[in-house]
Amino acid sequence: MERVRPLIPNEAKKRLIQVVGAENYDDTKTGRLVYSYDATPQFQSLPDAVIAPRTTQEVAEIAKICNEYRIPIVPRGSGTNLCAGTCPVEGGIVLLFNHMNRILEIDEENLTATVQPGVVTLDLAKAVEEKGLFYPPDPGSMKISTIGGNISENSGGLRGLKYGVTRDYVLGLEVVLANGDVIRTGGKLAKDVAGYDLTRLFVGSEGTLGIVTEATLKLIPMPETKQTMLALYQDLEAAARSVSKIIANKIIPATLEFLDQPTLEVVEDFARIGLPTNVKAVLLIEQDGPKEV
Numbered sequence: 001m002e003r004v005r006p007l008i009p010n011e012a013k014k015r016l017i018q019v020v021g022a023e024n025y026d027d028t029k030t031g032r033l034v035y036s037y038d039a040t041p042q043f044q045s046l047p048d049a050v051i052a053p054r055t056t057q058e059v060a061e062i063a064k065i066c067n068e069y070r071i072p073i074v075p076r077g078s079g080t081n082l083c084a085g086t087c088p089v090e091g092g093i094v095l096l097f098n099h100m101n102r103i104l105e106i107d108e109e110n111l112t113a114t115v116q117p118g119v120v121t122l123d124l125a126k127a128v129e130e131k132g133l134f135y136p137p138d139p140g141s142m143k144i145s146t147i148g149g150n151i152s153e154n155s156g157g158l159r160g161l162k163y164g165v166t167r168d169y170v171l172g173l174e175v176v177l178a179n180g181d182v183i184r185t186g187g188k189l190a191k192d193v194a195g196y197d198l199t200r201l202f203v204g205s206e207g208t209l210g211i212v213t214e215a216t217l218k219l220i221p222m223p224e225t226k227q228t229m230l231a232l233y234q235d236l237e238a239a240a241r242s243v244s245k246i247i248a249n250k251i252i253p254a255t256l257e258f259l260d261q262p263t264l265e266v267v268e269d270f271a272r273i274g275l276p277t278n279v280k281a282v283l284l285i286e287q288d289g290p291k292e293v
Contacts, residue, residue, distance in 0.1 A: 007091060008048045012069045016051060016093075019061045024052040024099070035094045038079035038086045039141075047074065047088040052096040056174060056182060056213040059095070063211065064180030066093060075207040077117065077149030080141035085153060085206045095211065097148055103127055104214070110188045111219045112171060117148025117212050124217075133219040136163035148212050154204030158255040158286075167203040174214035175202055188216060226254060226288035232279045236260060239281040246285075257284040 008016075008027070017025045026032070027049040037044040048071070053059045066073050072092030079086050088094055101118030108131055115124060121142040125135050138157035139145050145155065151173070156165035172186030186192055186199035202209055233239040239258060246256065259267070260281050268275040276282065 008071060008093075009069055012065055012071065013049070015065050016049070016062060019058050019065070020051055020053055024054070026050045035076065035079075035086075035096070036088070038076075038084065039082055040084040040087065041082075043084045043087055045087050045089045046091065047094040048091045050094045050096060052098050054099040056176065059176045059211055059213050060180045060182050062093070062095065063176050063178060067179050073207075073211070075117075075148065075152065075211050077146030077152070078120075078141070078144045079149075080139075080145045081149065081153050083153075086149075097146065100213065101146075106131060106133070106219075107188065108133070111221075112188050113217045113219055115147050115215055115217065117146060117151070117215065119147045121145050121147060121150055128219055129222060132222050134222040135169065135217065135219055137166045137169060147215055147217070151203050151212050151215060152206050158257055161256050162252045162254050167200055169218045170199055170203050170215060171218050172216035173199055173202055173212055175210035175212055177210045182213075183210075186216065223254075223288035224291045226286055228284070228286045230276075231283040231285065232276055233281045233283070234279055236281050239283055242283060251287075253285050254288045255284065255286040258282075259284060 031050050032046050035050050036046045051062060053062060063073065072088065072090045073095055074086055074088045074092065075095045076086040077097060097118035100116040102116050103113065103119055103124060104116065105114040106128055111133065113124060113128055121139065124147060128135050136159050137150060137155060138159050139150060139155040140157060150166045151170060154165055154167050171188060172184065174182065174184050176182055185202065202212065231242065243256065243258065258281065261277065261279065264275050264282065265277050268277050
């Protein structure tokens, strides 16, 4: 929080505004404060400017200018991460993807979706569900988190046990490199073993290797049905043993979450959803699959 005034050279500022327009460039103190933190507790650092590009080409031009002037860039989705991944610790530019929020294609034949990084995770899940398809990664913040942020953090969720995490569903990427070059990795391929697997390299890199501007994601058929159950325990070890037994019997639930009594009390106090608080632990289990099973 030590930089009260932005440190971007005037010439660089002029060129950046020429790229995105004055309405998408904000270096006011208020605007910078808004994007000086994310969901990480007690961590804050002021950017020198906040820029909201509308196209991949604009992102590429921004990267070229920033590379020339040695200005750091921090890509940002919704800022829901808990590891300060979108805090501009070295100042520079926070790059917002609010305008790049379109689902470009849902390909029902190849079971893929092509999206821009600002698409909200839940919006994508609902859009493909309408077509009988399923995008499994379900981070706890999926109502507001974005696909670009999920890719940067390799986000998972409750369904990770059975379905895996974001990396398992990214087939291809469009990425802007630090020097402004635009590259494409992967594509609509179930099997792509030629050369280095750059797609998986970028997933989870937190924007340090490049800026994702488009992603092709794998979809799967929507499970026909699902059932949720709650198992109650008066013994923590018994609950833990049950988890081991479930997996040992080759049963992989869609979700399998362990909650001890203190956690139950906190959740119930906040949400008031009728969770039992007089037990030592619960297992929250969801199973999905064909109706006849």
